[in-house]
Amino acid sequence: MQLEVIPAADIIQLPPSAGTVKVLKGGPVETGRGFVLHSADFFIENSTLPIDEGICLTATLDILKAIARGSGPASAILALGYAGWAPGQLENEIQENGWLHCAADADLIFGTDVGGKYDKALKKIGIDLGMLSSEAGHA
Numbered sequence: 828m829q830l831e832v833i834p835a836a837d838i839i840q841l842p843p844s845a846g847t848v849k850v851l852k853g854g855p856v857e858t859g860r861g862f863v864l865h866s867a868d869f870f871i872e873n874s875t876l877p878i879d880e881g882i883c884l885t886a887t888l889d890i891l892k893a894i895a896r897g898s899g900p901a902s903a904i905l906a907l908g909y910a911g912w913a914p915g916q917l918e919n920e921i922q923e924n925g926w927l928h929c930a931a932d933a934d935l936i937f938g939t940d941v942g943g944k945y946d947k948a949l950k951k952i953g954i955d956l957g958m959l960s961s962e963a964g965h966a
Contacts, residue, residue, distance in 0.1 A: 844894070844897055844899070847939075848863075848894060848903050848904065848905055849904045849905070849939075849941060850904075850905045850906075850907065851904055851905070851906050851907070851941070852906070852907060852908060853906030853907055853908040853909045853910070854906075854908045854909040854910030854911070855908060855910065856908055856909050856910065856911050857908055857909065858907050858908035859907070859908075860886070860907070860908065860909070861886065861891070861905050861906065861907050862884060862885075862886045862905070862906045862907075862909060863884070863885050863886065863890045863891070863894075863900075863903050863904070863905050863906075864878070864882065864883075864884055864903065864904050864906065864936065865882075865883055865884075865885065865890070865899070865900035865902060865903035865904075866881060866882070866883070866900045866901050866902040866903070866933070866937070867880075867881045867882060867883050867900075868900055868901050869883070869885070869890065869893065869899055869900035869901075869903075870883065871885060871887065871889050871890065874886075874887045874889060874890075875890075879931060881933065882931065882933075882936065883900075890903075891905075902933065902936075902937040903937070904936070904937060927948075927949070927952060927954070928952075929948050929949075929951040929952045930951065934947075935947055935948060935951070
């Protein structure tokens with residue numbers, strides 16, 4: 828049963844490609860703000876920030892409108908909120924081995940298996956998740 832909250836003529840018709848955009852939690856800061864990480868085939872002058880070869884970030888409504896029209900990037904994920912660090916803090920944490928990191932690739936970023944990305948990233952650096960322990964010790 829349809830509630831007919833809006834007339835049928837006013838129903839938003841999104842292109843099939845818009846349904847593939849995942850919406851993820853980007854972090855605890857400004858959770859009402861969205862950031863679109865996307866392929867470099869889409870660019871808005873003075874709005875899109877190139878991140879790496881083939882990867883860009885846009886945080887304006889224009890990209891959401893383009894996705895809704897079917898003229899957005901070929902690949903995209905929308906993150907609500909972000910995580911932030913003080914200047915130099917993240918670099919220091921990486922230098923002190925506080926983070927594991929690997930080279931990014933399109934499948935790791937835009938792949939549909941969101942739940943398997945952690946394991947896939949670990950495998951890229953030669954770590955088997957089953958070999959990690961939450962216990963610390965001394966040799």
